[in-house]
Amino acid sequence: MFDAIVFEPLRDMMLRVAHFVPTLFLALAILIVGYVLAHAIEKLLTKVLRMIEFDKVMDKMGLVHILKVGEVKQKPSELIGLLTYSVLMITTLVMSVKVFGLTAVSGMLDSVLSFIPNVIAGVLVLTVGMLIAKVVSALVFIAANIAAWRMIAYASGQVDHAPGMRR
Secondary structure, eight states: OHIIIIIHHHHHHHHHHHHHHHHHHHHHHHHHHHHHHHHHHHHHHHHHHHHTTHHHHHHHHTHHHHHHHTTOOSOHHHHHHHHHHHHHHHHHHHHHHHHHTOHHHHHHHHHHHHHHHHHHHHHHHHHHHHHHHHHHHHHHHHHHHHHTOHHHHHHHHHGGGSTTOOO
16 A cells, blocks of 8 residues: 555656656757757858858948948848858757657747748848839939939939948
8 A cells, every 4th residue: 555655656757757868868969969050050151151252242232231220240141140040940949849749839939930931031022122222213313314303313312321222
């Protein structure tokens, strides 16, 4: 009777701990490997973007100016590396949480991951919009100068003073 009251719950608890320890080590291994890989990929991607002079291209497009206005201190290549690192770490967290079988947390992290393509699409639309605005501004400026419309030429020139708009 005493065995059933004291030792059986203790034995059950020890068995649960024994089954949980390998799962814990597996989750920790996933986190460690994911961190190392994410960090290495971040550094490699940043280095490749610097080698192809990505920052200079973004500076010519006016993105560096927009980042400075927004008080972002990283260069565009570092920013892309950091975003890549963040996505890889969220993916690593999803994998390690799934090892534990925590479906609610896993679902939340999956929804965060599924939102990232929307952010990337938004950035691309913003960049294309900036390029189109520069082209239209240049066309209006040229047309106004040809027609000698000083007021329109002045208004077109003012677009260059908008945040992120430079020729």
